[in-house]
Structures are given as structure tokens and as C-alpha cells.
Amino acid sequence: MNQNGIEDLISILYETIQDARAVPLSSEKCIIEREKVLDLLDEISNSLPGELKQAKTIVDSRSEVITNARREAENIRKQAQQEAEKLAAQEEVYKIAQQRSDELMRTTHAKVRELKQVTNTYVDDALRRTEEAISSALGEIRDSRVKFRGLTNPQAKASSPIIEDI
Numbered sequence: 160m161n162q163n164g165i166e167d168l169i170s171i172l173y174e175t176i177q178d179a180r181a182v183p184l185s186s187e188k189c190i191i192e193r194e195k196v197l198d199l200l201d202e203i204s205n206s207l208p209g210e211l212k213q214a215k216t217i218v219d220s221r222s223e224v225i226t227n228a229r230r231e232a233e234n235i236r237k238q239a240q241q242e243a244e245k246l247a248a249q250e251e252v253y254k255i256a257q258q259r260s261d262e263l264m265r266t267t268h269a270k271v272r273e274l275k276q277v278t279n280t281y282v283d284d285a286l287r288r289t290e291e292a293i294s295s296a297l298g299e300i301r302d303s304r305v306k307f308r309g310l311t312n313p314q315a316k317a318s319s320p321i322i323e324d325i
Contacts, residue, residue, distance in 0.1 A: 172199045
């Protein structure tokens with residue numbers, strides 16, 4: 160029986176008592192049909208356990224829904240926290256990688272400058288030594304040519320030792 164059924168039975172019981180005949184010499188006491196009232200009370204009594212059971216089921220269901228919602232909310236919160244921690248860790252890794260990259264770039268630029276300087280010094284020194292060697296060789300060639308002319312042409316010794324062909 161539904162909620163309205165119990166309310167209907169209670170209304171019928173109320174009307175039965177209200178319409179009952181008063182006991183002579185008493186305004187508070189009345190005569191009622193015992194069987195009719197007992198039948199109404201039995202119907203109410205039999206309906207209540209079903210209604211109470213239905214109400215308990217609704218309350219239990221509500222409690223279960225609330226528990227499941229809390230559990231799901233907690234899981235969502237934990238997942239969000241884990242995702243936030245993961246993103247924070249990735250951000251930290253990115254920052255560290257960026258710092259290391261910047262440091263490597265500075266170190267690399269410094270090494271490149273150093274290598275350019277060393278290379279320039281080496282090339283300049285090699286060219287200087289080559290120039291000195293060529294100058295020395297040219298001087299030896301001039302000396303050899305003057306000696307050669309002096310051997311082949313003794314009169315050329317008196318003339319100027321300037322070499323015009325070179």
C-alpha cells in the first residue's frame with residue numbers, strides 16, 4: 160500500500176472515533192465499533208512495515224549514492240592531484256633541461272671562441288714560420304747564385320751582386 164493508503168486509513172480511523180457516540184454523562188468517552196477500529200489498525204499495522212521497508216530502502220539507496228559519489232569525488236581529486244604532480248614534475252624537468260641547455264650553450268660558445276683564438280694563433284705562427292723559412296731559403300738562393308756567377312764569370316764579381324731576375 161502506498162503512502163496515501165496509510166493516510167487514508169488513519170483518516171478513516173479518525174472519522175470513526177470522531178463520529179462515535181458519546182458515553183452518557185461523559186464528554187470525553189465514546190462508544191466505537193471495536194471490530195471496525197481493530198481492522199483499521201491491523202491494516203495500518205500491516206502497511207507500515209512495507210512503508211518502513213520502502214523508506215529504509217530509499218534511505219539506504221541515498222546513503223549508497225552519497226557514498227559512491229564521495230568515493231568518485233575522492234578518486235577524481237586523487238587523479239587531479241596526481242596529474243598536477245606529474246605536470247609539476249614535467250615542468251621541473253623542463254626547467255632543469257632548459258638550465259642545462261643554457262649552460263651547455265654558454266660553454267660551447269666559450270669553447271668556440273677559445274678554439275678560434277687558438278686556431279688564429281696557430282695559423283699566424285705557421286704563416287710566420289713559413290715566411291721565415293721562405294725568406295731564409297731566398298737568402299740562400301741569392302747567396303748561391305752570387306757564388307755561382309763568381310765561379311762562372313770572375314769579372315761579374317766586380318759588378319754589383321744585385322739579382323735582377325728574382
